[in-house]
Amino acid sequence: DAKTTQPTSMDCAEGRAANLPCNHSTISGNEYVYWYRQIHSQGPQYIIHGLKNNETNEMASLIITEDRKSSTLILPHATLRDTAVYYCIVRAYTDKLIFGTGTRLQVFP
Amino acid sequence: DVKVTQSSRYLVKRTGEKVFLECVQDMDHENMFWYRQDPGLGLRLIYFSYDVKMKEKGDIPEGYSVSREKKERFSLILESASTNQTSMYLCASTSITGELFFGEGSRLTVL
Numbered sequence: 696d697a698k699t700t701q702p703t704s705m706d707c708a709e710g711r712a713a714n715l716p717c718n719h720s721t722i723s724g725n726e727y728v729y730w731y732r733q734i735h736s737q738g739p740q741y742i743i744h745g746l747k748n749n750e751t752n753e754m755a756s757l758i759i760t761e762d763r764k765s766s767t768l769i770l771p772h773a774t775l776r777d778t779a780v781y782y783c784i785v786r787a788y789t790d791k792l793i794f795g796t797g798t799r800l801q802v803f804p
Numbered sequence: 805d806v807k808v809t810q811s812s813r814y815l816v817k818r819t820g821e822k823v824f825l826e827c828v829q830d831m832d833h834e835n836m837f838w839y840r841q842d843p844g845l846g847l848r849l850i851y852f853s854y855d856v857k858m859k860e861k862g863d864i865p866e867g868y869s870v871s872r873e874k875k876e877r878f879s880l881i882l883e884s885a886s887t888n889q890t891s892m893y894l895c896a897s898t899s900i901t902g903e904l905f906f907g908e909g910s911r912l913t914v915l
Contacts, residue, residue, distance in 0.1 A: 727902055738894050738906030739847070782847075788902050789854055791862055792837060794847040 698722065699783045704799040707777075713770040715798050717783030720764045725787045728759060730768045732779040733797075739782065742768065773802045807831070810895050810907040817914050823882040825910050827895030833905075835898040836878035838862075838870065840891040841909075847894065853878055885914045 700718040707713040719728065729744040743750055743757045745766075750757045756769040770777055782797040811826035829836065837852040839862075849862030853872040867889060871879040878897075882889055895907045 729902065729904070731904065733847075738896075738909050739904070741903045741905065744902060786902065788898070788900075789835070791849055791852050791860060792896075792898070792904060793849055793863070794839075796846050 698726075698785050698793075699795055701781075701783050701795065701798045703796065704801065706801050706803060707770075707773045709775060709802055709804050710772055713773040713777065713800060713802070715768040715770075715781050715783075715800065716765065717767070718765045719783070719785045722763050722785050723787070726785045726790075727787070728757065728763075728766050729784045729786065730755070730757065731782045731784065731794075732777075733782070734776075734779045739794075742781075773800075775802050775804065778802045808895060808897055808905050808907040810893075810910045812910050813908060815910060815912045817885050817912065819886060819914060821885050821914075823885050823889075823912065823914075825880040825882075825893055825895075825912070827878045827880070827907055828876050829878075829897040829905070830876065831897070831899065831905075832875065833897035833899060834875070836872065837896040837898075837904075838868075838878065838880045839894045839896065840864070841894060842891050850880065850893075882912075885912075887914050890914045 730742040731739040733739040745757045759766045780797040808829045838850045839847045841847050851870040853859045869881045893910045898904050
């Protein structure tokens with residue numbers, strides 16, 4: 696079973712920030728939060744990951760709550776090419792990696 | 805850049821045939837995974853391996869086996885292909901920090 700809960704779908708206007716939430720209330724101390732996305736017909740693409748501190752890279756920012764029970768992926772200026780299914784996953788390094796159903800983000804002009 | 809290479813992008817096989825799907829990664833990753841993806845069902849884990857000659861069943865291992873004789877190569881085997889194994893198969897490996905890298909996928913059609 697996936698250990699995360701995400702909304703099924705979200706919309707975002709082009710140029711605006713897209714904020715994708717994820718609940719992981721049963722996360723363990725050694726588990727990281729990972730975000731991936733899958734653009735239609737391509738393999739999933741790594742976006743970002745974190746343990747307990749907020750993280751930022753050239754693609755996105757990851758905000759993890761202090762209790763680590765939820766997180767938010769932020770795409771600061773969404774473009775049409777960001778339309779994809781976004782997966783939030785929690786796992787420790789040696790765990791099997793299970794994908795849930797993810798959030799389908801639609802960016803509109 | 806990390807590269808995960810799957811041997812065939814498209815395959816067409818007949819029911820009962822033995823099918824090999826090969827996956828090679830060039831970054832010395834220990835963990836490797838095989839998934840299948842079907843419309844409406846998302847990505848489902850078939851098998852994973854955390855070391856050479858080690859394997860663990862995922863959520864849907866029935867009808868599949870795997871082989872990990874060398875660290876860089878993880879093979880998925882369909883001993884006797886069936887039509888319900890028609891799917892997109894995706895191989896992945898993870899770095900020491902857990903970043904997951906996927907191959908391009910192999911679309912298998914079983915007639």
